Amino acid sequence: xxxxxxxxxxxxxxxxxxxxxxxxxxxxxxxxxxxxxxxxxxxxxxxxxxxxxxxxxxxxxxxxxxxxxxxxxxxxxxxxxxxxxxxxxxxxxxxxxxxxxxxxxxxxxxxxxxxxxxxxxxxxxxxxxxxxxxxxxxxxxxxxxxxxxxxxxxxxxxxxxxxxxxxxxxxxxxxxxxxxxxxxxxxxxxxxxxxxxxxxxxxxxxxxxxxxxxxxxxxxxxxxxxxxxxxxxxxxxxxxxxxxxxxxxxxxxxxxxxxxxxxxxxxxxxxxxxxxxxxxxxxxxxxxxxxxxxxxxxxxxxxxxxxxxxxxxxxxxxxxxxx
Amino acid sequence: xxxxxxxxxxxxxxxxxxxxxxxxxxxxxxxxxxxxxxxxxxxxxxxxxxxxxxxxxxxxxxxxxxxxxxxxxxxxxxxxxxxxxxxxxxxxxxxxxxxxxxxxxxxxxxxxxxxxxxxxxxxxxxxxxxxxxxxxxxxxxxxxxxxxxxxxxxxxxxxxxxxxxxxxxxxxxxxxxxxxxxxxxxxxxxxxxxxxxxxxxxxxxxxxxxxxxxxxxxxxxxxxxxxxxxxxxxxxxxxxxxxxxxxxxxxxxxxxxxxxxxxxx
Numbered sequence: 001x002x003x004x005x006x007x008x009x010x011x012x013x014x015x016x017x018x019x020x021x022x023x024x025x026x027x028x029x030x031x032x033x034x035x036x037x038x039x040x041x042x043x044x045x046x047x048x049x050x051x052x053x054x055x056x057x058x059x060x061x062x063x064x065x066x067x068x069x070x071x072x073x074x075x076x077x078x079x080x081x082x083x084x085x086x087x088x089x090x091x092x093x094x095x096x097x098x099x100x101x102x103x104x105x106x107x108x109x110x111x112x113x114x115x116x117x118x119x120x121x122x123x124x125x126x127x128x129x130x131x132x133x134x135x136x137x138x139x140x141x142x143x144x145x146x147x148x149x150x151x152x153x154x155x156x157x158x159x160x161x162x163x164x165x166x167x168x169x170x171x172x173x174x175x176x177x178x179x180x181x182x183x184x185x186x187x188x189x190x191x192x193x194x195x196x197x198x199x200x201x202x203x204x205x206x207x208x209x210x211x212x213x214x215x216x217x218x219x220x221x222x223x224x225x226x227x228x229x230x231x232x233x234x235x236x237x238x239x240x241x242x243x244x245x246x247x248x249x250x251x252x253x254x255x256x257x258x259x260x261x262x263x264x265x266x267x268x269x270x271x272x273x274x275x276x277x278x279x280x281x282x283x284x285x286x287x288x289x290x291x292x293x294x295x296x297x298x299x300x301x302x303x304x305x306x307x308x309x310x311x312x313x314x315x316x317x318x319x320x321x322x323x
Numbered sequence: 324x325x326x327x328x329x330x331x332x333x334x335x336x337x338x339x340x341x342x343x344x345x346x347x348x349x350x351x352x353x354x355x356x357x358x359x360x361x362x363x364x365x366x367x368x369x370x371x372x373x374x375x376x377x378x379x380x381x382x383x384x385x386x387x388x389x390x391x392x393x394x395x396x397x398x399x400x401x402x403x404x405x406x407x408x409x410x411x412x413x414x415x416x417x418x419x420x421x422x423x424x425x426x427x428x429x430x431x432x433x434x435x436x437x438x439x440x441x442x443x444x445x446x447x448x449x450x451x452x453x454x455x456x457x458x459x460x461x462x463x464x465x466x467x468x469x470x471x472x473x474x475x476x477x478x479x480x481x482x483x484x485x486x487x488x489x490x491x492x493x494x495x496x497x498x499x500x501x502x503x504x505x506x507x508x509x510x511x512x513x514x515x516x517x518x519x520x521x522x523x524x525x526x527x528x529x530x531x532x533x534x535x536x537x538x539x540x541x542x543x544x545x546x547x548x549x550x551x552x553x554x555x556x557x558x559x560x561x562x563x564x565x566x567x568x569x570x571x572x573x574x575x576x577x578x579x580x581x582x583x584x585x586x587x588x
Binding site: 013058061062063064065083086087091093095096097098099100101102103107110111112114115116117120 | 328331334335338339342345346349410411412414415416417418419420421426577580581583585
């Protein structure tokens with residue numbers, strides 16, 4: 001029996017639009033997803049915002065009922081056997097909500113520990129250990145309303161571990177954290193994995209999935225477009241090089257022109273403050289540079305680099321449809 | 324229920340009680356409804372009716388205290404679940420192995436016992452500011468009546484909390500439920516002054532029987548048989564409210580999981 005078994009899970013949201021003549025619109029958030037997670041595995045769900053990752057996690061943590069399909073956690077059905085699941089899992093949904101701002105960090109943990117039926121004596125020993133683990137030892141007595149976003153996220157992580165669960169669902173656990181904080185949390189996750197906990201992690205940070213996960217499911221528009229180890233996923237783009245060009249305001253028609261070049265596989269653009277990073281995947285390698293710069297004649301260009309593809313590049317190719 | 328689970332639930336109720344009190348003591352709206360408004364009602368009623376004697380004065384003190392209790396049930400207990408949704412904590416609570424009803428019971432217990440302060444405020448107003456020498460005629464019967472009042476109102480609050488989630492329009496109109504219950508429950512004047520057709524409505528309200536028991540034990544020396552009717556009605560209604568709340572909680576939570584409404588909009 002796998003720890004997590006998901007079969008053809010589907011979730012449709014219905015929303016009403018219009019004021020006088022109201023219509024019901026259906027949004028398919030998760031569209032027939034199937035996967036399994038083995039005991040002790042760190043499994044990633046990778047995808048952009050709106051791909052269906054959070055909806056998937058909320059179904060698996062028994063907060064949403066699927067429209068169709070089935071899922072089991074440790075053999076228990078997520079719809080009809082929610083209670084046995086809830087005592088065996090921990091979860092983080094990210095963000096600043098989900099804590100009592102007028103209570104201190106310690107009071108929040110005491111309260112949640114009681115809801116998990118952790119013995120009060122065990123709670124009083126465990127809370128200082130967890131605060132130490134997440135770096136909040138000297139801030140535990142302060143009200144949560146005075147915490148930074150990163151501190152609230154750390155407190156969420158401490159909350160998740162109060163009852164020492166077998167399975168952890170982490171929805172964007174490093175969202176909103178600075179690079180140092182993010183690195184610390186990723187180390188905590190690695191430590192938890194070494195304790196043989198089963199972890200399902202969602203992220204839109206490709207480097208995070210690459211660094212942490214044993215297997216990754218790439219999700220786009222509610223469907224899994226690929227599922228494999230990070231190394232195997234990178235093979236999807238192993239024949240390509242990635243040319244990164246720093247540009248300052250590239251018009252859409254220029255991008256279309258580049259996309260239509262015969263030697264270009266995929267193109268992605270990332271906004272970075274005052275500039276953009278234009279990434280072109282091509283089998284031509286550095287030979288393509290003069291041709292690309294010619295297409296970018298009317299645009300101000302900065303640094304140009306060539307590198308090996310990463311998981312992010314594999315992701316771009318996969319959701320571009322060229323698997 | 325598994326062995327040890329009752330002990331765990333009692334611990335949850337205890338902590339929900341303590342932490343709810345900690346949080347609500349800084350909420351100005353709550354403090355107004357529990358302490359300021361009953362004080363204003365007591366002052367007005369004492370000015371109007373105070374000269375009719377000490378018996379009427381204790382009636383006013385208990386009655387205005389009861390208005391604070393009802394306000395607490397309506398506005399605090401009634402919105403205990405929707406408030407969790409607004410703060411983003413409802414999802415976290417539902418995903419816990421402790422039933423949500425147990426958690427809300429602890430919260431409601433805090434709200435209702437906190438609002439007993441309104442009775443103390445009204446008593447202080449009458450005895451110190453207005454100088455009426457007040458005493459409760461049957462203190463032990465009064466204490467039992469207070470305990471049963473608290474428990475029955477906590478159970479009623481569980482029903483309101485779920486109804487306000489299942490039907491948000493009802494919560495929007497909750498202001499309209501404040502004074503009708505003051506009147507139907509006979510807080511400040513006997514229901515005999517109302518049209519007869521309203522009497523059955525009074526009888527299904529725990530606040531009415533609470534008012535009867537508290538007025539009886541504060542203004543007079545009823546025998547046990549006399550006061551056992553309002554006590555029995557509070558216990559019966561409390562149990563009925565609990566069964567209704569159990570059913571409503573299941574319905575509400577299933578609907579919220581289907582409609583994805585555990586998060587506030």
